[in-house]
Amino acid sequence: MDFNDTSEEARFRQEAAAWLAENAPTDQTFRALSPLEQAKRWQKCKYDAGWACIGWAPEFGGRAASPIEEVIWRQEEGRYDLPSTFFLIGQGMIAPTLMAWANDEDKARYLPPLASGEEVWCQLFSEPAGGSDLAALRTRADRDGDGWVINGQKIWTSGAHFSDYGVIVVRTDPSVPKHKGLSYFYVDMKAPGVEIKPIKQLTGDSDFNEVYFTDVKVADSQRLGEVGQGWQVALTTLMNERAAIGGGFGQMDVSLALSVADKLEIDGRPALENGAVRARIADWYVQESGLKYTGYRSLTALSRGSLPGPENSIGKLVGAPKMQAMASFLIDLLGASGAIADEKLAVQAGIIQRAYMGAPGLRIAGGTDEIMANIIAERVLGLPQEPRLDKGIPFSEVPTG
Amino acid sequence: MNFEFSEEQQLLREQARGFLTEYCSTSVVRAVLDGDEDWDASLWKKVAEMGWTATVIPEAYGGLGLSYYELAILAEEMGRSAAPLPFSSSIYLASEAIRHFGNESQKSEWLPKLASGECVATLAMVERAGRLVLDQLETRRVDSQITGYKVPVADASVADVAVVLARSDQGLEACLVPIKQEGVSIAPVLTFDTSRGHSAVTFDRAGAQALGDAPLNPADWERVIDGAAVLFAWEQLGVAESALIQARDYALQRFAFGRAIGSYQAIKHKLANMYVKNTLARSNAYYGVWALAEGSDELPLAAATARVAAIQASTYAAEENIQTHGGMGFTWEFDCHFYYRRAKLLSLAIGGEAVWQDRLVSALTEQTVAA
Numbered sequence: 001m002d003f004n005d006t007s008e009e010a011r012f013r014q015e016a017a018a019w020l021a022e023n024a025p026t027d028q029t030f031r032a033l034s035p036l037e038q039a040k041r042w043q044k045c046k047y048d049a050g051w052a053c054i055g056w057a058p059e060f061g062g063r064a065a066s067p068i069e070e071v072i073w074r075q076e077e078g079r080y081d082l083p084s085t086f087f088l089i090g091q092g093m094i095a096p097t098l099m100a101w102a103n104d105e106d107k108a109r110y111l112p113p114l115a116s117g118e119e120v121w122c123q124l125f126s127e128p129a130g131g132s133d134l135a136a137l138r139t140r141a142d143r144d145g146d147g148w149v150i151n152g153q154k155i156w157t158s159g160a161h162f163s164d165y166g167v168i169v170v171r172t173d174p175s176v177p178k179h180k181g182l183s184y185f186y187v188d189m190k191a192p193g194v195e196i197k198p199i200k201q202l203t204g205d206s207d208f209n210e211v212y213f214t215d216v217k218v219a220d221s222q223r224l225g226e227v228g229q230g231w232q233v234a235l236t237t238l239m240n241e242r243a244a245i246g247g248g249f250g251q252m253d254v255s256l257a258l259s260v261a262d263k264l265e266i267d268g269r270p271a272l273e274n275g276a277v278r279a280r281i282a283d284w285y286v287q288e289s290g291l292k293y294t295g296y297r298s299l300t301a302l303s304r305g306s307l308p309g310p311e312n313s314i315g316k317l318v319g320a321p322k323m324q325a326m327a328s329f330l331i332d333l334l335g336a337s338g339a340i341a342d343e344k345l346a347v348q349a350g351i352i353q354r355a356y357m358g359a360p361g362l363r364i365a366g367g368t369d370e371i372m373a374n375i376i377a378e379r380v381l382g383l384p385q386e387p388r389l390d391k392g393i394p395f396s397e398v399p400t401g
Numbered sequence: 402m403n404f405e406f407s408e409e410q411q412l413l414r415e416q417a418r419g420f421l422t423e424y425c426s427t428s429v430v431r432a433v434l435d436g437d438e439d440w441d442a443s444l445w446k447k448v449a450e451m452g453w454t455a456t457v458i459p460e461a462y463g464g465l466g467l468s469y470y471e472l473a474i475l476a477e478e479m480g481r482s483a484a485p486l487p488f489s490s491s492i493y494l495a496s497e498a499i500r501h502f503g504n505e506s507q508k509s510e511w512l513p514k515l516a517s518g519e520c521v522a523t524l525a526m527v528e529r530a531g532r533l534v535l536d537q538l539e540t541r542r543v544d545s546q547i548t549g550y551k552v553p554v555a556d557a558s559v560a561d562v563a564v565v566l567a568r569s570d571q572g573l574e575a576c577l578v579p580i581k582q583e584g585v586s587i588a589p590v591l592t593f594d595t596s597r598g599h600s601a602v603t604f605d606r607a608g609a610q611a612l613g614d615a616p617l618n619p620a621d622w623e624r625v626i627d628g629a630a631v632l633f634a635w636e637q638l639g640v641a642e643s644a645l646i647q648a649r650d651y652a653l654q655r656f657a658f659g660r661a662i663g664s665y666q667a668i669k670h671k672l673a674n675m676y677v678k679n680t681l682a683r684s685n686a687y688y689g690v691w692a693l694a695e696g697s698d699e700l701p702l703a704a705a706t707a708r709v710a711a712i713q714a715s716t717y718a719a720e721e722n723i724q725t726h727g728g729m730g731f732t733w734e735f736d737c738h739f740y741y742r743r744a745k746l747l748s749l750a751i752g753g754e755a756v757w758q759d760r761l762v763s764a765l766t767e768q769t770v771a772a
Contacts, residue, residue, distance in 0.1 A: 001470070001691045002403050009402075068402075258766065272766070275755070282758035285765060286710045290681030293688045296404040303402045311684070314677045370666070376676055377669035381649050384664040 003296070005072070006303065012069050016076045019051060024080045036162055039083040043117025053091055053115040060099075060107065061115035068302040089158060090114050090121030093240045094167050100236050101184075101224040110165070110186075122163035122189065123237065124154040124211055129400070131156075132371050134169075135178045135231060136390075136398070139213060141170040141185065148172075148185070148223075150193075150216040156365075160196045160209040163189045169234050172227055174396040181395050182230030185222045192216070203357045252323045252355045254285045260330050260347060271333055280329055287322050291315055310380040316362075317372040324359035327352050404687060410470055417478040420451060425482040427736045430596050433485035434739070439558045439589075439598025441485045448484075449518020454492060458500065463513030469628075469694040473635040473686070480639025480715075480747070483739045485596040487521050487556035489750065493632040495522030497625050498564045498575050502612040507577060511562060520561040525551035525578075525602055532756060535619055540567040540604065542576050546584070547609035552601035553590050555750065559598060565609065571616040576609040584608065594742035626751055627704035631689035634704075634711035637747045638682050641711070644718035644740040645675045648725040655726075668725060675718045682707075682714035702768050705761035712748040712757065719744035 005013055023045060030038060046052040047061055055070045056062025065073070077084075095114055098107060113119040130136040139152025150170055160166065166189050173181035187194070193216035198206035225233040261272040261281065271277050291314070298308035330352050331338035340346045341353040363369050377383045390398040406414070424447055433441055448454065456472045458464025472492070479488050496515045499508060499522070514520035527533055528540065528551055540549025547567055557563065557580065565576045578585065584607030592599045611617075649672055652663030662668050689707030692700040719740040723730035730737040748754065 001405065001687070001694070005402070254765070255769070258769065272762070275759070278762040279755065279758045281765075282705075282709055282761040283713075285761060286685060286706055286713070287681060289688060289706050290684045290710060293404070293684035294680060296402060297684060297687065299402040300405040304405070311680050314680050317673075318677060318681065370670070373670045373673035374666065376673040377663075380676060381672055383649070383652060383669050383672065384661055386664055386666065387660060 009068060009072060009303065012065075013072050013076060016051075016073050019049065020076055020080060023049065024077075024082065026080075035083045036086055039086045040117045042082050043087060047116035052117070053095070056095070056099075056111070056115060060095075060111035066302075066305075068299065071299060071302065086120060086159065086162070087114075087117055089123050090119075090163075093123060093237050094121045096240045097167065097224065097233060097237045098186075101233050103221075106221075119164040120159065120162055122157050122160045122166045124157055124160075124166045124168040124187070125234065125237075126156040127153060128155055132368060134234070135182065136395075137169060137171060137182070139168070139170045140174070141172050141183060141218070144217065147217055147219045150185075150187070150213045150218060152213050154211040154213070155199070155208075157196075157209045157211050158207060160189065160211050161198065165189060166211075167224070167237065169230050171395065172230070175394050176228070177392050178390060178395045178398065179231045180228055182234070183227050184224045184230040184233035185218050186224065187216065187218055187222065191218075201361065203354070203361070251351050252326055254281060254288055256348065256351070257281050257284065257326060257330060260333065260352070263347075264333050277333070284322055284326055287318050291318055310376075313372070313376055313380060316366065317369055317376070320359060320362040321369060323355055323362060327356035327359060331356055404691070406470060406474065410474055413471055414474045414478065417451075417453075417475055418481070420447075421478055421482040421484065425484050427483075427739065430483050430485055430739050431736070434594075434596040440487060440556070442559070444484065445486055445518060445521070448486065448488075453488075454518040455516035456492070458496060458512050458516040462500075462508055462516060464516040469631070469690055472632060473690040476632045476635035477639040477642075477686075480636035480641075480743070481643050483596065483640065483643070483743045487523065487559055487597070489629075489633060489636060489747070490523040490556040490560070491515060491521045493629040494524040494625075494751075495560075495562070495564045497628055498524065499577070499612060501621070501625050502575055502617060503577070504612075504614050507610070507612060511577070514561075521556065521559050522562045522564065523554060523556045523560040525554045525557065525563045525565045526751075527551065527553065533752065535566070535573055535622070538566060538568050538573075540565060542567045542569040542574055542609055542611060545608060545610060546606040547576055547578055547604045548606055549604050550601070551604075553592060553599040554602045555597060555599055557587050557598070557600035557602050558589065563602070564612065565604065566622075567609075569611065571611075573617045573619055573622065574611040575613075575617055575622065576611050578604065578607055578609045582608055592746070594746040596739065596742070597746065624700070627700050628693050629751055630704040630708040630757065631686070631693045631700075633747055633751060634682070634686045634689055634707035637711035637715040637744065638679065638686050640740050640744045640747065641675070641679050641682060641715040641718040644715070644722040644737075644744070645672065645679055647737065647740070648672060648675065648718070648722040651726055662725075671721050671725060675714075675721060678710075678714035678717050682710040685710040699768065702761065702764035705757050705764055708757040709754060709761055712754045715740075715744035716748055 025042060043052060050063050053062045054065040054073055057064055091114060095111060098110060114121060125134060127137045127139060129138050139154060141148040141150045165186055167186050169182055169184050171181050172183040193214040195212040197210045199208045199210055200206055261277050262270055264271040266274045294311050298312050301308040334347060341350045343350045346353060378385060424444055429441055452465055453475050455464040456467050456475060457469060460466040499511050515522055547565060549567060560580050563578045563580055565578050567574050567576050584605045586603045587600045590599045590601050652668050652672060653661055655662050685707045689703045692703035723737045723741055726735060726737055729735050
């Protein structure tokens with residue numbers, strides 16, 4: 001075993017690194033732009049040089065790079081402090097859905113500007129009545145001449161306020177069982193009747209929105225898949241979600257815990273010498289290291305041209321609760337000062353407090369801890385689903401509590 | 402990135418699993434657990450014929466000269482079948498100590514016999530309850546005689562030679578002590594895993610020689626223990642996998658309130674947690690065996706990480722496997738207790754969870770300082 005690139009991979013890494021060294025913007029005028037403007041500027045720069053969405057086919061703006069090359073590119077680009085999150089949902093989840101389900105004309109129209117960052121997309125799935133049970137959604141689309149008219153409410157929509165388009169799952173037939181009465185459309189987020197309201201989170205930030213649809217007209221050509229086939233199309237999007245989310249858990253890692261525990265004292269000795277503190281740090285390191293090397297095992301599979309196993313499904317289920325537990329423990333070590341969130345006064349400029357306040361969101365977004373555990377139990381271990389009381393019943397007759 | 406076993410190594414795994422499925426079914430484990438024997442001697446002979454005892458011993462001493470990757474694979478399969486064999490005592494610990502510290506004549510005398518499996522060795526380290534402190538060992542070597550008391554010593558009753566950790570005027574020593582001699586007396590000690598024999602061993606001016614020609618550097622000793630920790634981790638991972646599979650199979654087949662208990666989220670989440678811990682343990686065990694096989698400076702950190710992860714995964718899986726089985730899991734008749742016993746036993750040899758959490762953080766801070 002070794003952690004080295006193959007010679008082909010090394011050549012690709014060198015090429016990517018050289019281009020980045022030449023082109024990654026670091027100047028003051030770039031830094032003065034808003035994060036979204038920075039992201040758009042950088043994305044367009046990559047697109048023009050053939051370094052945007054490199055895994056995509058050339059006709060959509062990519063270079064048909066292999067999965068391992070995509071990883072190498074992300075590692076190299078990650079060395080620079082450049083904004084990238086604005087396009088994750090559009091490029092990571094929605095583009096694969098368009099590639100699989102859209103007609104050729106729409107693919108040619110929408111994929112290149114999605115790759116170049118000139119158009120941003122969002123995902124309109126969750127509803128007040130349907131989160132973990134996504135297929136229980138109630139937003140409806142009704143026939144209106146040749147087209148459709150949408151009415152209802154979506155929630156937890158990231159980036160709706162700066163998106164140009166969105167993909168939406170709606171109910172087109174409430175008289176059939178819930179999964180069978182859904183259809184999937186793309187919508188213009190600037191269309192009349194679309195109203196976006198930011199949600200203020202418990203952190204005080206607003207990363208998500210509520211999106212209201214009031215008599216929003218969409219053409220039938222904006223439908224992906226057949227009428228009633230929306231659930232299958234949505235699965236294409238969701239299957240790509242875990243690849244797009246996963247990722248890191250910010251600066252809350254063991255090296256931060258070590259530096260905090262080294263500076264604080266318990267009974268006149270560094271906290272880092274305390275057995276209980278050491279045990280907790282060791283446990284987090286086991287998790288951190290376990291996730292890192294699980295990633296290396298998956299990369300090896302990609303490097304050998306095969307598909308990674310199911311082991312990557314543990315990432316969010318381990319990482320998000322770990323972030324919360326670690327933040328909670330370190331705040332506790334700080335004593336009453338642990339409550340201080342003021343960046344100027346707090347230890348580590350308030351990173352720990354922000355992590356603690358943000359962690360509940362991570363444990364819920366993209367599948368709660370409980371749903372992730374169900375997925376592992378069902379798809380990896382082969383355990384049966386819970387019996388469902390709404391199975392085979394027309395959606396309109398399902399109990400709603 | 403090449404962080405995976407080679408095709409040849411994967412073939413070895415398949416072969417080992419097939420072999421142990423045939424010759425080390427749970428009835429073999431049960432026979433030793435129930436009976437008076439401390440091991441399955443005929444299984445040991447077969448394992449030796451397969452060359453497993455010779456895996457990492459150099460060819461010059463009658464071994465196969467293979468890498469720790471191969472040995473890690475065999476260790477996992479040993480754990481998977483809860484084999485009633487002195488594999489860890491003889492191979493991960495004693496043979497490694499002789500190989501690392503022995504002088505030429507000691508290596509020539511013992512390694513070929515350990516490689517062929519005709520001799521079994523063990524390590525006698527612990528003298529009393531609590532955390533082992535090398536400075537406080539009371540077993541003493543004076544000239545060519547050793548005196549002291551070691552308990553518990555795994556597999557002493559089936560061993561031909563023991564590596565005994567002792568002190569002399571020179572300081573810390575690993576002494577080579579043939580077991581079958583006048584000054585060595587062995588009394589059986591009942592443990593909670595009687596599928597492996599344990600003893601109290603008294604050395605009364607027994608013939609002994611220190612391994613090697615120079616005093617033992619405690620840091621070098623810890624290096625050997627780190628290596629053993631990686632191999633123990635792989636064996637524990639095998640135990641953890643067997644416990645998970647047994648729990649999964651039972652959850653599919655056992656019905657309550659009209660449906661398989663595996664369809665209840667309370668059971669699903671328990672099994673998902675086992676899978677998560679086993680996956681973390683496996684990936685950390687990869688890290689451990691990489692560091693061991695490649696002679697990396699990261700071995701202390703990698704070994705401790707692999708060891709802690711494996712202790713946590715194997716004890717959790719073994720405990721919750723019984724819980725998943727309900728009352729039947731608590732019976733002697735069901736096999737669940739094999740993994741419960743073995744997971745805990747393997748988690749105690751060479752120091753338990755707290756010891757290795759502590760070593761992990763020490764290695765982490767030292768490595769951070771070095772970098």
